[in-house]
Amino acid sequence: xxxxxxxxxxxxxxxxxxxxxxxxxxxxxxxxxxxxxxxxxxxxxxxxxxxxxxxxxxxxxxxxxxxxxxxxxxxxxxxxxxxxxxxxxxxxxxxxxxxxxxxxxxxxxxxxxxxxx
Numbered sequence: 263x264x265x266x267x268x269x270x271x272x273x274x275x276x277x278x279x280x281x282x283x284x285x286x287x288x289x290x291x292x293x294x295x296x297x298x299x300x301x302x303x304x305x306x307x308x309x310x311x312x313x314x315x316x317x318x319x320x321x322x323x324x325x326x327x328x329x330x331x332x333x334x335x336x337x338x339x340x341x342x343x344x345x346x347x348x349x350x351x352x353x354x355x356x357x358x359x360x361x362x363x364x365x366x367x368x369x370x371x372x373x374x375x376x377x378x379x
Contacts, residue, residue, distance in 0.1 A: 264290045269320035271330070274348040276339075277313035278303050282347045285335050289316060315348070322374045325363045326356040 263270060270289035275281065279299035284292060299305040305313055320327035331353035339346035362370060 263318075264293065267322050268318050269327070270316045271319050271349075272314050273317050274315035274346070275313070276344060276346040277305060277311075278344045279305055280314060281345055282335050282337070284314075285347045285349050286330075286333060320359075323367065323370045324359065325365070325370070326358050329355045329357045331355055 272284055272287055272289060272292060275284050277299075279295075279302065284295070289296075293307070296305060296307040300307050309316060317328070319330065330349075330351055333349050333351045333353075335347055336350050337345065337347055365373065
């Protein structure tokens with residue numbers, strides 16, 4: 263997903279090796295850390311065990327990207343080993359991406375496959 267230019271934002275963490283500092287960062291930025299805690303704790307780098315939740319804020323197929331204008335980090339559980347933190351959005355907007363709004367999804371997909379998006 264990262265290799266296909268998806269912008270993936272980590273919006274919740276609930277795993278050993280993750281904490282408040284990882285919330286609101288992009289998966290591409292955290293991938294080296296994810297690989298490290300995978301080796302150390304058996305962490306699933308895709309988050310398939312509930313280690314984290316994510317939100318795709320942009321991808322080549324989107325005509326608009328999701329922009330997080332403001333947010334806050336909230337502690338749901340103060341666990342000493344695996345605290346649970348999530349991002350609460352307080353202001354969000356959609357930002358139009360030039361040249362894509364007029365295309366339907368199939369046209370955007372075709373352009374992506376050809377390398378034009």
